[in-house]
Amino acid sequence: MIHSFLMIGQSNMAGRGFLQEVSPIHDEKIKMLRNGRWQTMSEPINCDRSTSGISLAASFASSWRLFHNQEDDIALIPCADGGTSLDDWSIEGPLFHNAVFQAKAAQKISTLSGILWHQGENDSNGKKHQSYIEKFALLIKTLREELHVPHIPLIVGGLGDFLQYGMYGQYFNEHHEVSKVLLEFAQNHDNCYFASAEALTANPDNIHFDAVSQRKFGIRYFKAFQQKAHILGTVKDEDKIIEQINNRPLTKNEKSELLQYQFAMGTISADEFQNQFAEINKGS
């Protein structure tokens, strides 16, 4: 069985963590949607911009795998788009249409099991938070209706505490208010859970969660999903869970895929490929 999760929101859902700052996640039972079909997940998952990087979705999926039976697959549907406001996600707009199309494509080949939302930086000024709940409720209601999943869990996350400190800080002067309405929304809507961004840190731009923080955030999103509860601060064992994820031994398939990648990228020769491939598959 494949359980799929829709990723929607703006850049911090798409992910801007630097790839080189964390251990890569290779797990053949984590998939991502590409052109209507599943592929083995690799980061960046959500290629909306040239700056795409580590998002919370990979560690969300990895922690789901740790706490779920080992037969099932988890799959990610990347539809987040950098720099988008809540109004950009209007149900008449292209982002919403695209997300519905992609989720429906995924529903043909999986069970849609959750919606992951992170957005709000672009609504962090000009009192936009005052209409956030109403607009967001319509978006989620319509999305659930269109996809025929009235009770599907929705996980939303708080905004980074660092937002006011950067070069663009003036544009985010109401980020606390946006985090507050996201929590309020979760508290007042069925099947909606909040994940705190407490103590998470940023890239040098002070806009985007760094890669290490995205890994932690993914675990908090997962805990909210698993426990059907709001996660109001750091998760005690998040570092330990990341360690567990990083220490997972690779399967033969995963080793072979990595080898194929290296060969395709020209970093190992055909001979090296064949030798290492034989080594991996020895005795099988």
Add this chain to the structure above:
Amino acid sequence: MIHSFLMIGQSNMAGRGFLQEVSPIHDEKIKMLRNGRWQTMSEPINCDRSTSGISLAASFASSWRLFHNQEDDIALIPCADGGTSLDDWSIEGPLFHNAVFQAKAAQKISTLSGILWHQGENDSNGKKHQSYIEKFALLIKTLREELHVPHIPLIVGGLGDFLQYGMYGQYFNEHHEVSKVLLEFAQNHDNCYFASAEALTANPDNIHFDAVSQRKFGIRYFKAFQQKAHILGTVKDEDKIIEQINNRPLTKNEKSELLQYQFAMGTISADEFQNQFAEINKGS
């Protein structure tokens, strides 16, 4: 006005040229579709796999810009998917559905002006070339009908001469036959033109056109489109055109976007960003 082009086929349309082997193309008037909206083009355009890289689409767009009025924009709709056979592109399948959805999304915000196809490696054995023309004709006829563009130009390209020499050469032993049927198809169908892959070279895998060759191939696709003619060999001035593309001076916007990229990626500080930004926009 925005003229858009649909990219379909397998990995050599998606592009696997190594990014570091050619000069990047920055042109604010070349766009790519992301989540139903246009973004400034950056490579890789078609992020179907972790190995995505330079495709023919960027230099196709750049040469279109050289020979077109400077007011119009060109936009790319990436829907190619690595390792796919012609059967995978069946009109009932997910790849076709996705391409139709993406092209329709683009049609809301542009004039769909051409279809770029490169595929056939996965049909280069087992006599699959014998049914290629019939299957491909149905695919193209249906695509043109669904998009309401009955006369839209279609450009197809030949397969690499190197295919038989690699580690996977045995799977491509009929690639000459596939190239032949692609040419035959173009010769016998209205508004369809062929671009030769003559003398193009490969990555070390001997499967994928290298980045330099993809740049040349894009120019051949453009010449076929511009001249409404089959390009049966190398294009005489392709190196000169690439030089022209590489020597195009950046606009202020392009310089600012590059600077923003560097800042987002943490390679320049906020101070450096602000100094250089002021320098770029001096006097404006």
